[in-house]
Amino acid sequence: MARQPIFLNGIEFKFQKDAIEHFKNMLERYRNGQSIAGDDRDMLLALLERHPEADKKIGCGVKRLYKDRTDMPTSCFWIERTDGARTDFSYRTAISAKRKSLYQEFLEACRVAVQDDLLVAKKEYFEKWGDRDKKVKCHITGDKVAIYESHLDHKKPLTFEVLVYTFISANDIEIKPEMLLMSQDAQFQTTMIDQELKDKFRLYHHKTAKLRVIKAEQNLSLGGSERIRKSRNPVLIPKELLGD
Structure with missing residues (x-):
């Protein structure tokens, strides 16, 4: 079927x-x-109509649209309703006009489960291997990068998606909506309700993942033909986060 223009x-x-x-x-x-304001506001309102949760986002009516921070180091579009309530608005979700699948929601919850631990691991790695300028080598290009210029990458073949899939299979998990707290007004990410399941995934991830530091732009350009090489200085999860 031919792609439909927007x-x-x-x-x-x-x-x-x-x-x-x-x-x-x-x-x-x-x-x-x-x-x-102006034409931008009109365009954004038109885009909002495409959002799969448009009725919920709009609620009693839109008072204003604005840009503001999320609970992560990013910003997004926000809606202030006529009753003063506020909620975030993803332009990418509105453009695709599709809801996330239950599997995609679970995948996001898994990312949230480990994100704080990965920040700790990344910081400790830079403290250990950083040079006088607090930079380390990108594991792909060899270029020196600062912590804010880099991403932690799950080295192939154990990409993050593969880790989640194998975790689901190994534990015979049937994903159900009641397992997850879906994103709501001003809640930007889906999280796991079951703390035991969350901790179980954290430990599985930390013991299985092969992490490396790469330049931020490299994370967007990795192709399937990338040669798999042994990392000279792999990023390790701190032992205190691994449990027993």
Whole structure:
């Protein structure tokens, strides 16, 4: 079936990537806390109508649209309703006009389960291996990178998605909605309700994952043809996070 173009406020986007680029640039033009105004506001309202949870997001009505921070080091579009309530608004979700599958929600909850531990591991790695400028080598290019210029990458073949899949299979898990606390107003990520399951995944991940530091832009350009090499200085999860 041929891809359908996206029409928003009289403007045609032939491909989703074109719409993503448009709204990404829009977001970057505004400061945190600044209201979206003029033609940008009209475009964003038109996009909001495509969101799979548009009725829930809009609620009693939109008072203003603005940019602000999330609970992570990123910013996104926000909605302030006429009753004063506020909620976040993902332009990518609205462009795709699709809800996340239950598996995708579980995958996100797994990421949330380990994200704090990975921040600790990354910080300790830079403290141990950093040079005088507190930089380490990218495991792919060899270029020196600072902690804020880098990502932690799950080295193939044990990508994060593979770890989650094998965890589900090994533990015969049937994913159910009641296992997860889905994102809500001002809650940006899906989390696990069952603390025991969360801890079980954390330990499985920490004992299985092969981590490395790479340049941030490399994380977006890794292809299937990447040669698998042994990491000289792998990123290790601190022992105190591994449990018994």
